[in-house]
Amino acid sequence: MTESLNPERLACWRAYIESSQRLFTQLEEDLRADSELSFADYHVLVLLSEAPGQRLRMGELAGRLVFSPSRLTYQISSMQKRGLVAKESCPEDRRGSEAVLTAAGLLTLRDAAPHHLASVRTHLMDDLDDAEVACLTRVFERLGRRLRAARDASSTPADN
Amino acid sequence: MTESLNPERLACWRAYIESSQRLFTQLEEDLRADSELSFADYHVLVLLSEAPGQRLRMGELAGRLVFSPSRLTYQISSMQKRGLVAKESCPEDRRGSEAVLTAAGLLTLRDAAPHHLASVRTHLMDDLDDAEVACLTRVFERLGRRLRAARDASSTPADN
DNA sequence: GAGCCACCGTTGCAATTTGAACGAAAGCGG
DNA sequence: CCGCTTTCGTTCAAATTGCAACGGTGGCTC
Structure with a gap:
């Protein structure tokens, strides 16, 4: 049962899974406690607030949030x-539509952000030293690149 | 918007969130591809297979999986x-019930485990060196302890 | 051992999420 | 300018999940 992952790595994997699950649950709970937002709502607002024109195509948003298309449709509606957002049809591509941050959405985000970031700090970041932060950053940025690449590769059946 | 988390830590946080999301999605997909199990199913089977008597109380299972009680009820049913499992009412406490691993459940697990573990390796573990594994283990075990403690504390209104 | 409060899981129901099927456009080759 | 194939989002039905309310004990106090 363990022939393909040594005990240290298995323990690492389990700690990572369980703690991440707990952390996401906790953050969601905190966020709901001092704002009207879910974790997903919050991330949508962040991404839109940083986008040029504070607007993003549905597909782009779905890709960054790691949401299925239908989930994003529901989320945005x-x-x-x-x-919190408005939906406009895209000028360049009439098939598509884009989500636009509203003034109310921006205010809601500005209101929620300090609480949420404080929550991220107390539950996770404040407990890490700089070396650990560097390690996590390195590991997860690499992982993200690899997974994005794998996803892109699998959509292109490939040249075998 | 950033006064409470410096840029390095914010980047770390974001990489962690996004990559974890992607990883869980990918593992779920792989698991479904070569077994009839979801990620949740798999974890239930693992926990039961390791438990004495291959059985666990619902509450215990819910706690370890970080599932709400109703979610676990649904999952087990x-x-x-x-x-894959059977449900028996608990002898010592007639309020409770326990989930028991069946022979079929164990076989299914043994069958799925190699594939799943290979998936964990290719997507994550094979890309980490020993120092990184050590760092992640340290960070996430600490995080898990802290979050469990916080949860226990909040259920006990406390001595103020 | 009656009264009361806390705990264990389950239920009912609403909200969310998934997955397949679609309609509307775009892009491409002829 | 046709057909054909792809891509973009949406829709619908079914599966999953959260949340509040409950039924059934257990535990404790008096």
Whole structure:
């Protein structure tokens, strides 16, 4: 049962999985406690707030959030009902549409961000020293690049 | 917007979130591809297979999986329908019940484990050196302890 | 041993998420 | 300018998940 992952690495893997699960659950809970936002809502707002024109194509947003297309459609329409974003059809490509941050959405984000970031610090970051931060950054940026590459490769059946 | 988390740490946080999301999605997909199991199914089977008597109380299982009680009820009943686990009422405490691994469940696990572990290796572990594994283990075990402690503390209103 | 409060899981129901099927455009080759 | 294939998002139905309310004990106090 363990022939393909030595005990140290298995323990590492398990600690990572469980703690991450717990952390995401906790952050979600904190976020809901002092704002009307879910973790997903918050990330949508962050991405839009940083985008040029504070707008992004649905596909782009789905890709960055690691959401399925239909999930994103639902997510955005939910935020639209609450007035956090608006949806406009894309001028260059009439198939597509883009989500646009509203003034209310920006205010909501500015309001929630300090609480959320504080939450990230207390639960995770404040407990890490600089070397650990550097290690995590290195590992997860590498992992992200690899997984994005793998995803892109699998959509292109390839040249075998 | 950034006054409470410096740029390095913010980047670290973001890489961690996004890559983890991608990794979990990928592992789930791989698991479904070469077994009939979801990530949750797999973890239930692992925990039960390691438990004495290959059985665990619902609450214990929920705690370790970081599942809400109702989610676990649903999860187990789903696995029960597929014959992977059985449910028995607990002798010592008639309020509770316990999930028991079935022979079929164990076989399914043994069958799926090599594939899943290979998947964990190719997507994550094979790309880490020993120092990185050590760092992740240290960080996430500490995080897990802290979050469990926080959760326990918040359920006990406390002595203020 | 009655009264009460805490705990264990389950249920009912609403909200969310997935996955397949679609309609509308774009892009391409002829 | 046709057909054909792809891509972009959406939609619908089904599966999953969260949340609040419950039924059934256990535990404790008096």
